[in-house]
Structures are given as structure tokens and as C-alpha cells.
Amino acid sequence: MTAAVRPKETAPPAAGGVLECSGLTRRFGPRTAVDDVSLSVAPGETYGLLGPNGAGKTTTIRMVCGLLRAETGTVKVAGQPIGPAAGAVKRLVGYVPQDVALYPDLTVRENLRFFGRLYRMPRRELDRRVTEVLELIDLGSRARDRVDSLSGGMRRRLNIGAALVHSPTLLVLDEPTVGVDPQSRHAILESVSRFGEEGMAVLYTTHYMEEAERVCDRVGIIDRGRLVAEGTTRELVALVAGRDRVRLTAGGDLKAYAEACLRLPRVEAADVTGEHGEMVETVVKDGRSLLPELLDLAHQCQVPVRSVEIVEPDLETVFLHLTGTALRE
Ligand SMILES: Nc1ncnc2c1ncn2[C@@H]1O[C@H](COP(=O)(O)OP(=O)(O)OP(=O)(O)O)[C@@H](O)[C@H]1O
Known part of the structure; x- marks a missing residue:
């Protein structure tokens, strides 16, 4: 079935992007998972990559985070190329994977401290930042509770917190609300809205259009590996006036x-x-x-x-x- 497909209509590129991706392409065998994707995210901007299952969102962000090598194209974070070996640049990125990766028998605060220590944060700075992150993810009242006593939605929030402790310049979230109840989803979206206010650049993938509309300043629509349109919700909706x-x-x-x-x-x-x-x-x-x-x-x-x-x-x-x-x- 075909639709009237217009050429890609692009919003003006974000000036001085924290993240600059250009011509990213990645194949798996005969399948092109990501096909010539270029995008940029400015400081304080939340950019939503919106597309259905299998569109190429995870593959794109794995390349952005330096977890997967791009066949062609480049990723720069704060002007520096990223790749599997780019340790110092990777510290600028906080990655929230789709699956929760936490220590169930440690408390909420201990988990956050653990992730901060991976980045060798000095003790005093770590304590201060953990308190800040607890507020950002709205889990201050559960700081002393073990992870295995938290609800699924709370674990998702803590999973986000773990990527925030080292104060990344770019936060990348891979469908953080999949499988959570409506109340937890609301709490996650509230938190994400606060990150831009903190000045972070945020790359947010989702297949829920309401989420893209609600939390993202700009949205890139991805389908079968290609970015088919990009702009603010208002600009995109104007395409179908x-x-x-x-x-x-x-x-x-x-x-x-x-x-x-x-x-x-x-x-x-x-x-x-x-x-x-x-x-x-x-x-x-x-x-x-x-x-x-x-x-x-x-x-x-x-x-x-x-x-x-x-x-x-x-x-x-x-x-x-x-x-x-x-x-x-
Ligand atoms: N390691 C891999 N080996 C082979 N094919 C892969 C691999 N990773 C992804 N793919 C394929 O690449 C395409 C894009 O997958 P990707 O996970 O990036 O999509 P997605 O938009 O994140 O989807 P979802 O919302 O389901 O996570 C799919 O067809 C997928 O089957």
C-alpha cells in the first residue's frame, strides 16, 4: 500500500548541537537497519525519534552511544567523534537501555552511588549529585529501600537515574516507558521534561506519538531505517494541513x-x-x-x-x- 510520500522536510538544524550525527548507516546481513540518518540535538533540547517496532531506533542510538560501529557516517558529541574506543567522549553520554540494569539487593541510593563510582566521582560530589538525581526521578522517599521492593515503574525511573549520576551532557533513552503502568509513565515523562531544563541534550526514542508530542521539542520520524521527516510537532502537523x-x-x-x-x-x-x-x-x-x-x-x-x-x-x-x-x- 502506498501513500503520497513527500520528500524529507527538515526543521532548521539545531545550532551548536551537543549531538551531531551525519549519514549514519548500518546493515545486518542483507537488511539495512539504519539508512543515512542525520540529526542533531542542541543543549537543553529534547529530540524524539518516533517510529514503530523495527524502524531502526535502537540501532541508531547504539551507534550514537558508541556501542555499535556505524558502517558509514559519523557521530560527534560536543564536537568529538564517538566510537567503541572513545572512552573520554563516552563519559559525556548517559545511556538508559530498554531493559532495567540494576542491583536488586542494593538500595536505591546504593545503586546510584555504584554507578557514580564507575566514573570515579569524588565522594562529596557524588553524595550531592545522588541527592539531586533522587529528586529528579522523584524517588527521594525510597532512597533507603532495596530495589527488589520497588514497583516496575520505580525501577524504570531508577534505571534512568543511574544514567544521570555522572551529569552527562547528552542523555539517551531507549523507549523508557514500554510496559509501565499509566501512573509510572506519567512520572517518567515528568522527569524527562525536567532534564531539558537542567540544560541536558536528550535523545528520546518512542513508538508512542503522544509521548513525542508531550516531551519532545523536535521529533524525527523514522521508518524502515530512514528519517522521513523532522521538525517540531507543529511543523510536522502542518505537513498534513x-x-x-x-x-x-x-x-x-x-x-x-x-x-x-x-x-x-x-x-x-x-x-x-x-x-x-x-x-x-x-x-x-x-x-x-x-x-x-x-x-x-x-x-x-x-x-x-x-x-x-x-x-x-x-x-x-x-x-x-x-x-x-x-x-x-
Ligand atoms: N544484532 C542484530 N542482528 C540482526 N538484525 C538486527 C540486529 N539488531 C537489529 N536488527 C534488525 O534491524 C532492524 C531495526 O531494529 P531496531 O532494534 O533498531 O529497531 P527499533 O526501532 O529499535 O525497534 P523496537 O522498537 O522493536 O526496539 C530490525 O529489522 C531488526 O530486526
Whole structure:
């Protein structure tokens, strides 16, 4: 299924980027996981890399953190090239992996102290910073508790704290809210919002468009290894001005219906989505006026419609418009 794919539209590059990536490419066998990705993140800026599973987010940030060698392209942090051997530059980076990596039988404070000591922080500075980090991740009241007594969401927050103790210039977070409850997700997002205020540059990957909208100053949309668009949420949404996303829930052969939708002149993208493939999402010019035609077509395709929703343009609309596929969870 194809959508009207526009050329990459780029916001002005951030001046004096803490992180500057240029032409990053990485293949695994025949598969190109990351394809010519360039991006930059300024001090105090939170940059969101938004894309579905398998889009190339983790591969990109592993190259950014010097954990994986780029086949072509360069990564510079604070103007210095990073790579697997670049020890001093790596100290400028705090990396929060997707999986929690903590010591369950140590307390919250002991864990933070442990990670700070890895960077040989002087004792007094370490104590001061651990107290600051506890506040940033909102775990001050649990400082003396062992990690194995914390909830999953609290462990996620501590996992973020562990990457913050050495006061990195660049913080890189790999989908930090996957699998956490809504309350913990809220707490994590609140914390992330504070990091930019601390002056840190933040690279944040997610496949949740609401998170990108909420915490990121700029968003790069990544799909099949390529950065297909970049800008503030407002700039990206302007790409789909005058269009709506129509979500139609129905039974029957929805793949055939989506294909039939694509043959209508004002339908720019259509994809089968929903938890159980029970929905067709389309990007259309002026959804309201096209609705009778979409419903007529559903009737012709013998697709019994259960509900229809017209959604104002958002990042989800942008993704569907640019890639032809819905941003699935
Ligand atoms: N070590 C590896 N060996 C082979 N293929 C890999 C390896 N790491 C990643 N890939 C492939 O590269 C592509 C991009 O994967 P990557 O993990 O970067 O995506 P992602 O956007 O982070 O996805 P997710 O949200 O699922 O973590 C996928 O097709 C994946 O299967």
C-alpha cells in the first residue's frame, strides 16, 4: 500500500548541537537497519525519534552511544567523534537501555552511588549529585529501600537515574516507558521534561506519538531505517494541513476495503490497523465531506461498519501520510 510520500522536510538544524550525527548507516546481513540518518540535538533540547517496532531506533542510538560501529557516517558529541574506543567522549553520554540494569539487593541510593563510582566521582560530589538525581526521578522517599521492593515503574525511573549520576551532557533513552503502568509513565515523562531544563541534550526514542508530542521539542520520524521527516510537532502537523485521519471500525475483508479506499481520489493513505486488525485508518482531504463516500464504499465492499471517528491532524496522521502505514504499538 502506498501513500503520497513527500520528500524529507527538515526543521532548521539545531545550532551548536551537543549531538551531531551525519549519514549514519548500518546493515545486518542483507537488511539495512539504519539508512543515512542525520540529526542533531542542541543543549537543553529534547529530540524524539518516533517510529514503530523495527524502524531502526535502537540501532541508531547504539551507534550514537558508541556501542555499535556505524558502517558509514559519523557521530560527534560536543564536537568529538564517538566510537567503541572513545572512552573520554563516552563519559559525556548517559545511556538508559530498554531493559532495567540494576542491583536488586542494593538500595536505591546504593545503586546510584555504584554507578557514580564507575566514573570515579569524588565522594562529596557524588553524595550531592545522588541527592539531586533522587529528586529528579522523584524517588527521594525510597532512597533507603532495596530495589527488589520497588514497583516496575520505580525501577524504570531508577534505571534512568543511574544514567544521570555522572551529569552527562547528552542523555539517551531507549523507549523508557514500554510496559509501565499509566501512573509510572506519567512520572517518567515528568522527569524527562525536567532534564531539558537542567540544560541536558536528550535523545528520546518512542513508538508512542503522544509521548513525542508531550516531551519532545523536535521529533524525527523514522521508518524502515530512514528519517522521513523532522521538525517540531507543529511543523510536522502542518505537513498534513487540511487532511483528517478517519478511523473506521468494521468487520469483513478490511484489506480489500483499504485498497478500494486508496483508489478514491482524495484518499492519500489507507492501512488496516487496530489491536485485532478491526480498523481501517485513512488520511483524506476534508474527512467530513468524504465520509458519505467512504461509507458507501464500505457498503459496496460488504464491510459492516461499527463506528467511525474523524481525528484532527496529529503525528499519527503525519506518520500514516508519509509512510502509508499506521504507527502500531
Ligand atoms: N544484532 C542484530 N542482528 C540482526 N538484525 C538486527 C540486529 N539488531 C537489529 N536488527 C534488525 O534491524 C532492524 C531495526 O531494529 P531496531 O532494534 O533498531 O529497531 P527499533 O526501532 O529499535 O525497534 P523496537 O522498537 O522493536 O526496539 C530490525 O529489522 C531488526 O530486526
